[in-house]
Amino acid sequence: MAAPQPINVEDLNIYYGDFLxxxxxxxxxxxxxxxxxxxxxxxxxxxxxxxLNRMHEVIPGAYAEGKVEIDGQDIYDQRVDPxxxxxxxxxxxxxxxxxxxxxxxxxxxxxxKLNNRRISKSAADDLAENALRGANLxxxxxxxxxxxxxxxxxxxxxxxxxxxxxxxxxxxxxxxxPCSALDPISTLxxxxxxxxxxxxxxxxxxxxxxxxxxxxxxxxGFFNIAGTGKPGHLIEIDDTEKMFTNPENxxxxxxxxxxxx
Amino acid sequence: xxxxxVAPDAPPSAPDPWQNSRRRFGDSLFxxxxxxxxxxxxxTLAAVAIFLTSESMPAILASQEFSGTADFSxxxxxxxxxxxxxxxxxxxxxxxxxxxxGIALFISHFAPRRLAAGLGYMIDLLAAVPSVVYGLWGGIWxxxxxxxxxxxxxxxxxxIPFFGGDPTAPMRNLASxxxxxxxxxxxxxxxxxREVFLQTPRLQxxxxxxxxxxxxxxxxxxxxxxxxxxxxxxxxxxxGRALGETMAVLMILAPGATFSLHILEVGRHQSIAANIASKxxxxxxxxxxxLIFTGLVLFVLTFIINAIARWIVARSGPKA
Numbered sequence: 001m002a003a004p005q006p007i008n009v010e011d012l013n014i015y016y017g018d019f020l021x022x023x024x025x026x027x028x029x030x031x032x033x034x035x036x037x038x039x040x041x042x043x044x045x046x047x048x049x050x051x052l053n054r055m056h057e058v059i060p061g062a063y064a065e066g067k068v069e070i071d072g073q074d075i076y077d078q079r080v081d082p083x084x085x086x087x088x089x090x091x092x093x094x095x096x097x098x099x100x101x102x103x104x105x106x107x108x109x110x111x112x113k114l115n116n117r118r119i120s121k122s123a124a125d126d127l128a129e130n131a132l133r134g135a136n137l138x139x140x141x142x143x144x145x146x147x148x149x150x151x152x153x154x155x156x157x158x159x160x161x162x163x164x165x166x167x168x169x170x171x172x173x174x175x176x177x178p179c180s181a182l183d184p185i186s187t188l189x190x191x192x193x194x195x196x197x198x199x200x201x202x203x204x205x206x207x208x209x210x211x212x213x214x215x216x217x218x219x220x221g222f223f224n225i226a227g228t229g230k231p232g233h234l235i236e237i238d239d240t241e242k243m244f245t246n247p248e249n250x251x252x253x254x255x256x257x258x259x260x261x
Numbered sequence: 262x263x264x265x266x267v268a269p270d271a272p273p274s275a276p277d278p279w280q281n282s283r284r285r286f287g288d289s290l291f292x293x294x295x296x297x298x299x300x301x302x303x304x305t306l307a308a309v310a311i312f313l314t315s316e317s318m319p320a321i322l323a324s325q326e327f328s329g330t331a332d333f334s335x336x337x338x339x340x341x342x343x344x345x346x347x348x349x350x351x352x353x354x355x356x357x358x359x360x361x362x363g364i365a366l367f368i369s370h371f372a373p374r375r376l377a378a379g380l381g382y383m384i385d386l387l388a389a390v391p392s393v394v395y396g397l398w399g400g401i402w403x404x405x406x407x408x409x410x411x412x413x414x415x416x417x418x419x420x421i422p423f424f425g426g427d428p429t430a431p432m433r434n435l436a437s438x439x440x441x442x443x444x445x446x447x448x449x450x451x452x453x454x455r456e457v458f459l460q461t462p463r464l465q466x467x468x469x470x471x472x473x474x475x476x477x478x479x480x481x482x483x484x485x486x487x488x489x490x491x492x493x494x495x496x497x498x499x500x501g502r503a504l505g506e507t508m509a510v511l512m513i514l515a516p517g518a519t520f521s522l523h524i525l526e527v528g529r530h531q532s533i534a535a536n537i538a539s540k541x542x543x544x545x546x547x548x549x550x551x552l553i554f555t556g557l558v559l560f561v562l563t564f565i566i567n568a569i570a571r572w573i574v575a576r577s578g579p580k581a
Contacts, residue, residue: 083474086472097467097468110482114469114472161468
């Protein structure tokens with residue numbers, strides 16, 4: 001297997017219709033590591049995250065300009081099918097969203113069945129087990145795989161969504177405030193999981209919780225806006241330890257030390 | 262924590278500031294009004310049921326089944342009409358549901374926003390066309406247009422019972438009536454389905470998209486399962502309309518009273534509602550009572566179908 005390549009973002013402008021929401025992001029995201037994105041509400045960090053798997057454009061009128069290179073391929077190239085991008089770049093949402101009509105097992109296999117229709121029952125069973133083990137959920141659900149996914153607790157549902165995402169074996173996993181609706185115990189379970197997942201996946205996580213960013217990430221990026229109606233900018237990105245102890249930019253320092261936001 | 266009981270040491274004559282001493286006029290007026298409106302439904306329904314039952318008694322009592330002497334049978338008169346009614350409505354639904362779901366999905370998920378709004382408006386307009394207009398349109402314009410299709414179906418697919426028999430022009434047959442019924446129930450099914458599809462949680466759709474689902478796969482895995490109950494409910498609303506529709510059937514269908522499955526044959530079927538409408542002006546006495554009895558049957562039929570629809574909707578709702 002070739003050495004994983006970083007995600008290269010160059011001069012990315014992100015729009016909602018006429019409104020420029022995020023301006024001029026240039027960043028390199030390291031493979032097989034956790035990058036956290038922090039910043040005040042409305043600064044565009046979630047918007048930026050959603051451009052990394054072309055989920056931004058599912059909102060009517062929304063589009064992005066610039067270059068996002070994953071594995072050497074610009075995903076905003078005309079010829080690229082966003083469906084194929086999303087199969088390589090998975091996403092976990094703020095609120096757990098298992099498919100309500102599906103069992104736990106079918107939820108895990110949902111993406112696989114879309115991507116590769118024919119899969120034998122034993123292969124499907126193995127895959128479901130591996131994905132659920134990968135999401136640290138197997139022991140809790142192995143006796144009720146045929147029960148609806150909605151019957152699980154909030155934290156379990158979120159781990160089910162992670163299992164569903166890693167079951168399609170993406171290169172990158174994007175997480176949009178995955179713990180914001182969870183209690184501290186469930187949050188801890190997800191954070192432990194993130195530590196394990198970075199062995200295999202490139203992870204980008206948006207979080208409002210700075211302690212969480214400092215706990216889980218290797219690199220941290222700080223987004224900020226000058227004011228309402230102005231576009232968001234990536235102010236600074238560096239090793240997490242440096243960002244939280246000795247950031248270059250005074251805005252970062254103000255935010256991290258709690259002087260605003 | 263200990264509970265402390267308040268000693269009733271206040272003098273009983275003093276007004277308790279926590280209690281509401283006088284009824285609020287607006288509240289009671291509103292409550293009577295709304296209870297009254299609710300009761301009115303029951304009263305109306307009961308009045309119709311009582312009317313139908315009592316007026317159909319003469320026919321029931323005079324029938325072969327009861328008296329054993331009369332020359333007409335309730336079952337022989339009513340059952341072919343029930344058969345025709347249900348068959349016409351069923352065919353109308355079979356035609357209308359796929360088209361309606363297709364249009365609803367197009368409006369809710371595929372069409373550009375401006376086109377979707379215009380299309381939705383036009384669908385609503387279809388619902389506003391009076392049925393007598395559909396009857397004219399169907400009888401004069403549509404029936405001749407459908408003739409080549411019927412001939413084709415009869416010639417090449419005649420081995421299927423539905424398309425068998427011996428269709429003759431003008432094609433004032435059950436199939437034509439059903440096609441017009443389908444056009445008439447299309448708007449209601451489309452409108453309700455569209456509303457349900459639009460209510461699909463955004464998060465669910467994004468979950469599917471983020472897994473690499475195409476638009477159709479998203480619809481199949483998320484939108485259709487979510488909307489299934491709503492589509493069933495919409496179809497049952499349409500079925501209710503198709504069962505009771507009078508004018509269009511009356512103006513298109515050449516009536517007959519058989520249990521024939523040959524929907525292309527003319528003069529084989531009739532629906533309850535069209536039968537009542539065509540005969541009630543001249544009917545009197547037991548004949549009138551018999552017509553009212555068929556009305557009672559239609560009333561019960563729609564009741565049963567509504568009950569089934571409710572049961573299906575309750576069963577197929579999203580599992581919590």
